[in-house]
Structure formats: C-alpha cells, structure tokens
Amino acid sequence: MGAMFDHGEDGNLHLAREGGHSHHRIVHAADMTGREIERALLEAVVNDPNISVFEHHFAIDLLTSQVHILTFFLVNKIMRS
Numbered sequence: 001m002g003a004m005f006d007h008g009e010d011g012n013l014h015l016a017r018e019g020g021h022s023h024h025r026i027v028h029a030a031d032m033t034g035r036e037i038e039r040a041l042l043e044a045v046v047n048d049p050n051i052s053v054f055e056h057h058f059a060i061d062l063l064t065s066q067v068h069i070l071t072f073f074l075v076n077k078i079m080r081s
Helices: 033-046
Strands: 057-064 069-076
Touching: none
Parallel strands: none
Antiparallel strands: 057 069
16 A cells, blocks of 8 residues: 555565564654554545545444445534624
C-alpha cells in the first residue's frame, strides 16, 4: 500500500521484537509508525474511485451482508446555526 517502514543495511524490513512477541516481527517507521500507517491508508482511500470520503462525519450504524456494506447511517459532527 505504500507505507515507508524502516529497512536494515541488507535492504530488508527492519523487524523488532517487542512486548510478548517471541520473534522479531514488528516494523517501524522511525518513531512515527502509527502516523505512517495512517498516511498510507488515507492515501489509498483518497485514490480509490470506489470509496467516498465524508469529512466531519462518523458512522453510527452499518447494515452489512456477508461481504458488503449495504447502507450506513452518518452523523455530521459540525453543527451549523
């Protein structure tokens, strides 16, 4: 998807071992891994013609089938007087 994670001198992803993990399997993007994941996901969403972005809204309910979202209910977070 395009996230830019840290690489070792050999060119492979630099994998770290953290918390309860028994093997080195955690990737990082310097000290901003979460920000990099969010950046890459947002870029993919914005560039996908099948996805509509509704800024300042959040979904309060989704009606789904086995594989698709059929409809959704949104609330506009910005109230205008």
